[in-house]
Amino acid sequence: MLNCSQATELMSQEQDRPLALSERISLRLHVWICTGCANYRRQMRVLREACRRFGGWDSR
Amino acid sequence: MEFDRQSELNALRPDLLRFARLQLRDAGAAEDAVQDTMLAALTGGHAFESRSSYKTWLIAILRNKIIDIIRGQSREVAASSLADDEAGDDLLAESLFDRRGHWQPETQPGRWADPEASFEQQQFWAVFEACLDYLPAKTARVFMMREFLGFETEEICKETGISSSNCWVVLHRARMGLRACLETKWFAGAGT
Numbered sequence: 161m162l163n164c165s166q167a168t169e170l171m172s173q174e175q176d177r178p179l180a181l182s183e184r185i186s187l188r189l190h191v192w193i194c195t196g197c198a199n200y201r202r203q204m205r206v207l208r209e210a211c212r213r214f215g216g217w218d219s220r
Numbered sequence: 221m222e223f224d225r226q227s228e229l230n231a232l233r234p235d236l237l238r239f240a241r242l243q244l245r246d247a248g249a250a251e252d253a254v255q256d257t258m259l260a261a262l263t264g265g266h267a268f269e270s271r272s273s274y275k276t277w278l279i280a281i282l283r284n285k286i287i288d289i290i291r292g293q294s295r296e297v298a299a300s301s302l303a304d305d306e307a308g309d310d311l312l313a314e315s316l317f318d319r320r321g322h323w324q325p326e327t328q329p330g331r332w333a334d335p336e337a338s339f340e341q342q343q344f345w346a347v348f349e350a351c352l353d354y355l356p357a358k359t360a361r362v363f364m365m366r367e368f369l370g371f372e373t374e375e376i377c378k379e380t381g382i383s384s385s386n387c388w389v390v391l392h393r394a395r396m397g398l399r400a401c402l403e404t405k406w407f408a409g410a411g412t
Contacts, residue, residue, distance in 0.1 A: 163321030165313065172392035176366070176373050196328035203399050206335040210348060211367035213339060215239075215279070 162190045167197045171204050228271055229261055229278075236282055242349065243286050243364050245357050253285040260285075287369055290379060312397060329399070332407045344406060351401035355394055362387065363394035 162170070167190045170183055179187065191198045236257060240250035260281050268274040316327045323329070338344040352360060362380065365371045371379070373387045382390070 163317075164323050165317045165321035168396060169388075169392050172395050173388050175395075176388060176391060196323040199329040199331055200399070203329060203332055203403075204395060206332060207395055207398060207402075208367065209335070210339065214345065214348060215283075215368035 162186050164190075164194060164197055167191070167194070168200055171197070171201050175204060175208060225268075225274070226262075228274060229258060232275060232278060233258070236278065238349070239279070240282060240286060242352055242360070243368065244289060245361065249289055253282060253289055256285050257282040283369055290365065290369075312393075312400065316396070316400070327400075329403065330408070332403070338406065347406045348402065351398055351405060354401055355397050359390055359394045359397070362390045363398075366391055 167187060170179060170187045173179065174187070191201055233254065236254045237250060240253045241247060244250045244253065257278060261278055264277075264281075268277065316324065318324055332338075352364075355363065362376055362382075365376050365379070366373070373384055373391075376382070376387050377384050380387075
């Protein structure tokens, strides 16, 4: 069973490489029961979107 | 009707310079990148329909200049100098998690209210920039290569001479640090 620290590592890495099936399953299980990590995962997507806009992919 | 390109360029100069500085962490190199960009912009020929498409075009040029500069600097982000950044990052991880690796009650990530609304606010971007600036320099460099310049991790490894597992660790720390900073400095105050 993943702990939150390990889950945050995977939530970062899923933005940089395709996770293995076993990693995806354990992350999914963890996020299902852990509100903090579920929020963290959404925030990773917000960060990426913010970077995309800040970096000028979108004009603002 | 065409807008005044020269004055638009002058108006955008500070933005371009800030972007280059954040990325390169070297005022001289940032200045060079922006000078080259402005020169290319003045000699570049085609018409633009709007200011925003002009800005997008400028940033694309600047991004390429920055990539050239990074490629030119030989392996500056060596693994050894990344180690200097690590002490501070480890402190962050220790303060976030308990001994079993679970969130501390006070550090558990909350829900961020309406990020889209935040993106609309000028003040959010000032905080975002301050949080980027607050990351350790080498960590920020790798992160920005990934997120702003669009490098794949293999390319980052090649350019910086670090291993891919080290690269993932550095990116993870950058995201964790940036997230914590935004939560404290922006989203916690913006209300949940």
